[in-house]
Amino acid sequence: MSLTILAIDDSRTIREMLNAALSAAGFSVHLAVDGEDGLDKLSQTAPDVVITDINMPRLDGFGFIEGARARDESRAVPILVLTTESAADLKARARDAGATGWIVKPFDEMRLISAIHRVAGMRAAG
Incomplete structure (x- = not known):
């Protein structure tokens, strides 16, 4: 069974790089342009894992994470933050909001795919 991302x-x-890398790895990929679009698509796609940027217009990644965690259906969905930011205070803020992990751009495809499998496995086991 392929995972939905x-x-x-x-x-x-x-978005195009993520779509290409994750589709090639066999994942079913859905894309959103910002946190608001992400929250809209969250209910429609029922993803196994979410990958989100932090710095976005309309609703940033922190707002998305908080919004996702406030919903029963997405409370346990692993959320990986993919961003150019690497400051410890931002990582702590993301963790406090409910992020599962943090990956710094530019991303290594194999590491990202490995992280997705790892957090999806944590969800399945939990």
Whole structure:
């Protein structure tokens, strides 16, 4: 069974890179352009894992994470933050909001795929 991934990023280039890498790895990929779009698509796609940027217009990644965690159906969905940011205070803020992990851009495809399998396995085991 292939995993369903919701990838949220305001950069079209990053969305295209994620779509190409994750589709090639056998995942079913859905894309959103910002946190608001991500929350809209969250209910429609029922993803196994969410990947979100932090710095986005309309609703940033922190707002998305908080919104996702406030919903019963997505409270346990693993959320990986994929961003250029690496400051410890931002990582702590994301963790406090409910993020599962943090990956710094530019991303290594194999590490990202490995992280997705790892957090999806944590969900299945839990």
